[in-house]
Amino acid sequence: MGLFKRKDNQIRPSSKSNKSINSSTGSMTRSQLNMAIMEMLNLTQSTHGCDYVCRGNPITDTGKRKQLFKMLSVVLLPMAILIGMTGNVFLITVKNFIEAKETRSALSFSVELGQMMRFLQRERDMSALYVSAIGPDTKEFLLKRYPDTDMALENLSHWPVSKKNNRQEFQSKDRFLLFLNRHRYQLDLYNRTAKEELFFYTDVIDVFITWLYDAVSEARSGAIWKTLVAYQEIIVASEYIGRERGLGVTYFALGGFKAKEDYLLFLEAQDIANITFQSCRRYSELAYNLYEVQMLQNDLVLAPVRAMRLNIRSNKSAQLAGSLDKANEWFDNMTIYQDIVRGTQRALANKIDIMLTAKSDEDVYTIITIACIFGLIMVVCPLVIIGVYFLTSEIQKYSISIANRTKALNKEKKRTDTLLYQMLPKSVAERLKCNEQVEAEQYEQSTIFFSDIVGFTKISSSSSPLQVVDMLNSLYTCFDERIEMYDVYKVETIGDAYMVVSGVPRHNGKQHASEIAKMAFDLVRRLRHLEIPHLPGIKFTLRIGCHSGTVVAGVVGNKMPRYCLFGETVSVASKMESLGKANKIHLSETTYDILTSIGGFTMHERKDNIAKVSPELKAQVSYSDHILTYWLAEVDGTETDTDSVQTEPEEPHERVAGSKSFWLH
Template sequence: MPQFMKNKVASVDGRISVPSLKSMAALSNSQVSLSQSTLDLAVMEMLNITPQNSKFYFCEGNPITKSGKRRQMQKMILFTMLPIFVLLGLSGSLAVQKGMEYGRAVELLSIIRQSIEQGELIKNLQDERDLSALYVSLLGDENKDILVQQYPITDTTLVGLKFWPELDTPSSVYQTRMKFLNHLNRHRYQLDSLYPVYHANANVHEEISFYSDIITLLIRWLYQMATEVGSGEVWKRLVASIELTTAKQHLGIERSLGGLFFAQGGFENPEEYILYIKHQDIANSSIYSAMRYFYMVEEMFDESLMFNNSVFANIQSMRYIITEKAFIPREPDIDMGHWWIGNMSVEINTIAQIQRTLAMGMLDSLTERQHKDGVSLVGELSVVSFVLLLFPIIINSVYALTSQMQSYSITLAARTKALNKEKRRAEMLLYRMLPKSVAEQLRKHEEVSAEVFKEVTVFFSDIVGFTDISSRSSPIQVVNMLNTLYLCFDARIGQYDVYKVETIGDAYMVASGLPERNGKSHSVQIATMALDLLDHISQLEIPHMPGHQFRLRIGIHTGPVVSGVVGLKMPRYCLFGDTVSIASRMESLGLPSKIHISQLTFEALSEIGGFVMKIREEKVLQNEKFMRLTLRGKSDTYWLLDRTGMRRKTLCRQPDQSSYNSDDGCWQSPPARRDHNVDQLDYYNGPQDFEDHMEDHMETYSFY
């Protein structure tokens, strides 16, 4: 009996708790090139790895291949460029918006300045009109010098215009500034050269009409400019200023007609009265509209009224005289006419002062707005410039970082590949050391408990004369010999539903019916395997002893066992119970090149049928007591000779230790197999082959 079996005799009842593989310190095997610590880490990594599926497949990539690196680089740059483009778009849109606002502020400022310049021109033309009307009236002789002084003031304003408006008139004299100036000078010359006749006729209305037509065109252009401003505070101020310009226009005509009224002692006809009332009403409504458009106009009027209360009182009293006593004959009063003109000039100048205040307010507001918009525009342009400057820096940084990451990935992939290789070796070693089902339980961190199997068949074998052969061989020769033998063993048992439990020295232990139960076929599997091994090994030469074949001694027993994983440092899947001890005793009490089976195995095979067995007639007296105790009184044992229909005596070649598989193993033509069911195997090539085999072995067959 081998030494290692002495510790496996005790019977175990119940289930035994076995620690999981978390506590394993090392796994080793001569065929795996791993250090102890590396093997530990590899196995632990293997047990802890849990594959996870990513939901962001587009973000994944393979940084190992060239195409994968290129695609990953494109994705990284694309993902980096997206927020930059968004920021650039937002900054650009804000910059464009601020640029448009700044441009609008500049445009409004230009419109207001043009309006102020045009308003100044209109004021000078109104002054020239009123002085010219006085000149041709009865009051005009002493106004000659004042009128002549007004001409260069009007011309200077006209020449100083930065923009000449396109007036809505078909007349060619308004097309350019110079044509208009020539037209104005021509009228002045005619007025002066024809003064005696003109004065005699006293055609004030024609003089007023000449200038009023020009002023009306300019005011109409101002309203067109106001429509371009749009709306808002500036637009209200501008419209209020234009309304005040209109009021001045009609107040000037009222001033001229009122002065003529006092100089003549009344109106010559009702048409002059109606014309006076018309211009007075238009002037008042224009002032009221200006107050409605901008509240500060009324405040400034009230303030002016407080400082010039007497003037406005005089104007109201004289207006009462003109409107209520227009058709009552009265004496001409030139002094009264001058007094009227002086008081009306104060009102017109007050309106002009209010206009200048509005204009300065608009300029200040638009200048401040332009400054703010300019600062905002500079800020947005700075952001855009910063983003544009930062863009290549970020892209280059991402490119460099991605390249480094890819380099690290390649290095990591190489190390991972080596680790995976070692992990596969460790996994292979794990499956060699433990049954697959048990190993899977350990990998899942499940507790592996001892398990009772009511009926399994256990196989033991050893080499006859192994001690003598070992004494005549070197250690290397012994190792090569055992390796040759066990490679052939491993290849042959792979054809059957069995599990290799352990090999120590020349002892070889195999069981069937565990860890996966296979019903009643465990005895058939072990018996067929034993016959197969005996035939193959008997033809296999000892490598360093040409002409000497291996001889095996085989023992088989069927019964209950307890299985479990034992040990922490070197965990093993072990079997416990009397069945193991009896199977070992069957092997030790057997004979060379014989298969020694117990009574229970004999009964199991007889129940299935198809095997040739013979009772062992000789008794081993020194073991009869043990056999009776362990076999419950059944001490008979048997020789397993053959199986019906099984091909025998096939030559086993020397195995290749570096590469051993089903195509280059220790058998020549393995029989066809289906699900390890040896009862359904076809071992013969035809009827004649079967008849030849039966004739050769008829003498030794005994059917049960």
């Protein structure tokens, strides 16, 4: 078995490798640098889906702007949503605050309006009593009501003019007061009935109730809606109780109703008042509780009211004489009952006011909080934008630094790989880089090439070590450039020996012999133009030997791994070289047979008996007593043109005697 050891230090990368490295170290723009790095890292941007959106390229200025936009979008989009939601809450809160303020204003106005309606109701009752012709005593009761009504009218905070009301007398407070006074002072000029007086004041009060409905209905909101509805219902109930009181005054003053319609109006007013007040109690538990308490506290006063109501509903006018005292008693008792209802109304108003105050305070707190949040956002947003900008700038600087270092690392990696691929086959080197175990492999078909310099010992003895190194470097640089053109693998260079194999580690069928033959033929032709550097005019002369056969190849060593060939084929190829002649390509019979089958090669049989020259070779090739070897003369019709070279191998050749001990174990 043959074990080869590498001892030379004169390996140089090929021209292809130099060219690749030089191109990688050239100057690049930022965009070119980025694309090179992205391609090296397999991070080229995708044009599909999320990859295009998420991946960035912060090295170029355009990429920096895009990355800045993406980062700002990630940060500001949630902030924009938060601002939108907060703004929506802010607007709703402000709207609720305004509505609560309007509701409180409407509530305050309703209290004022209710007070005025109360006095109008009393004026209505006294006016109905006066026109009943009881006597001039009732005039004093009526005149006492006018100032109270006028004062209540004057105390109204504003005068809401509804667009729905086209009546001129309600367009302003002064017009209404003029309208009311005209009616008052014309009362004695016209023969009005109690029913007409009731209708006149009821019509006026209905307008105010409509205003009250509109004011409160427009201000309805949230949790106080039911309480507002109850408040509206109790106002209506109070009005119908007033109507019941006015009709009752007429009944007791006259001793009965003069018309059936008056009786029906009384029943209608009483029923609507009861139904409306029951509705109020259903909407508000507070109204229900207050009413029950007030009724218990004033039961002695209200008992006569119930009795008098039953008397009126029975309508026994024939059995009853008109009585002013009875009318006053009814009026006073009904006033107490109405005050109970109005007390419930005021309690509801106070409750609504408290609820609105609490809601307003809560809204004010919310508005202040949201305003502070907005202020904070207005301060934070520029800081976030500035921070993201500087962060993106730092990322760009860092990316450029990383890209430059990655570029330098890539250059060094290419150099390292170039050296590694010269020491080991690329396929083997890749497996070793992946920490895979490389097992020894047997190759049934391969061809080995050996060459050495004729007279190397003599030349070396007359040359300095530096000249010897320069000479070998010049020769092997030429060899390395030429073998790149063929499907061969350079195994080793030891001193002046140069070893190449084809068919290992990549199988190529029978082409291994053809590749080696063409390569050897090419090298011999190139040597015609190559002089020894320190010996001008003297050309290199080589002995070349080739042999085909089976070899075993594997990686030897861990610290400095070597790809070595083992087997008899290696020894025979070495002997073929050592027994060759200057500038001649010496082929074994196995190589000859393969080239003959391929065709395109001209070979001549060696005439001298090589078995006599080397008994050792005969002992190794035991399948025949007669050893035949051949000279390669032509490749595709081209001659070697080496016949003029008459240099014979040195006798004895320095590696013939020691070749077996050197190449074989």
